[in-house]
Amino acid sequence: MKVLRQTIKSILVMLITFVLIITTEIQTFSSPISTNPINVGIILFSLDNSIAAQLKKEFENLQNEYSVKISIFNPQNNVSVQDAMLDSMLKNKIDLIIAMPVDTKENAVRGFIERVKPYNTALVMFNIPPDVVKKVLKDYDRVAFAIPASDKTGEMQGEIVRDFWNNKSIIDKNGDNILQYILVRGPKEDVIADKRTQGVTSTLNSSGIKIELLQSFTTDWTEELAKSYIENIFLTYGDKMEAIIANDDDLAAGAVKALQKYGYNTGDKSKYIPVFGLSGTYEAINLINKGLMSGTIIVDLKKVAHDLYAIGNNLINNVNPTENTNLKPEGSVIIIGTNPRKYIKG
Structure with missing residues (x-):
């Protein structure tokens, strides 16, 4: 009887351990976005554009789904205003910056990165030409670049x-x-x-x-x-x-x-x-x-916002930017799908 009880006890321990392992693996795979509260600063080149304004709303909606504080900045297509906003964010200990910057030329992108680098802040840059990315990619090890499949x-x-x-x-x-x-x-x-x-x-x-x-x-x-x-x-x-x-x-x-x-x-x-x-x-x-x-x-802007945030969250956690996502790099940039569909009358 004693042997039987010991055997049953061993089996139960093994089952509990197995369930814990499986549960942990499922949670890790299905939820790439951390539940730890983080501060995210979003820079969108201008909110005069309807799509940028709609993307702003999708970023704000992330706050309802995850433990994250979103602050969105509108430099109104002005590089000087953008730089001042960026400096203010960095001084306020932001955890992650997602930027669709005003100027996407090499010198401007490099200057943006150089402002962020001393603070060791995770950075996701969106809509940077791949040829520019190749030139600045090695400037900072906590930056990722994404573009839509346009x-x-x-x-x-x-x-x-x-x-x-x-x-x-x-x-x-x-x-x-x-x-x-x-x-x-x-x-x-x-x-x-x-x-x-x-x-x-x-x-x-x-x-x-x-x-x-x-x-x-x-x-x-x-x-x-x-x-x-x-x-x-x-x-x-x-x-x-x-x-x-x-x-x-x-x-x-x-x-x-x-x-x-x-x-x-x-x-x-x-x-x-x-x-x-x-x-x-x-x-x-x-x-x-x-x-x-x-x-x-x-185009599915909700997916765009979620994907950019998932990339940034991976950078915060010091893992591969595409870890636990369905995104794939293409050269030096990560391609974000937008689930496009045609719309005509009727």
Whole structure:
């Protein structure tokens, strides 16, 4: 009897130990984000852009899910203001900085890192061109760089344009079987703008569609600048442009409002120029539903915020930035998926 009790006791001990091991492994795998309270500072280049403003809300929502305090800073596209905000954060003992900085050129990125390095603060930088990342990656061992898979969203935008092109009565006004279009893109040397532009043009080319770029403009991602550009060129290209392709929905909305100044895209089907955006802002979806804009790609900003935070939390804990995530590095940057989906009327 004594031997039986001892055997049962040993079995119970083994079972409890096994359950504890399994439970620990499951918790470690499924919850990469620490429950320890940490202070996170977020720098977004400007909140004048709708997507940056929506991303701000997603970061703020993290506070409801995890034990974390989020402070968000808006430098309003001004490097000097950004630097002052950064210095203030660092002096207040911030645990993690996630930055979508104003300037993404090498010297500016290196200067940003040099400000952070003496404080040994974990740093995640978003939207830095991969060629710049290669040059600054070894400057600091507690920094990670992430970019969205913007070429995929650009390709999907191209698919929407392609599908409209298949109904040439809507888009091929002059019947020459060539798509004459205006491109309204983001800032020069901006990795998101570059990838989106490459994605949409590569899809159109691979689809066998002949394209003619009438004019291309770089912007600072603001609706007002896009509106001004289209207003200024309409008298030159208005009777030639068959589509306007924009890297972003704010830019697309600005284009629609510029066309409306000349009586286009107000509901009259005989006076309509297809406008294609990207990102899925509330305004763009509303314009599409009203038949005033042709399509967009909705991106999952909640995933973007969670992924950037997960990367940063790994840096805080001194583990690989992609540990316990489904993210994968591509060269020196981590690619963040945005779960994109097409949106057109109906």
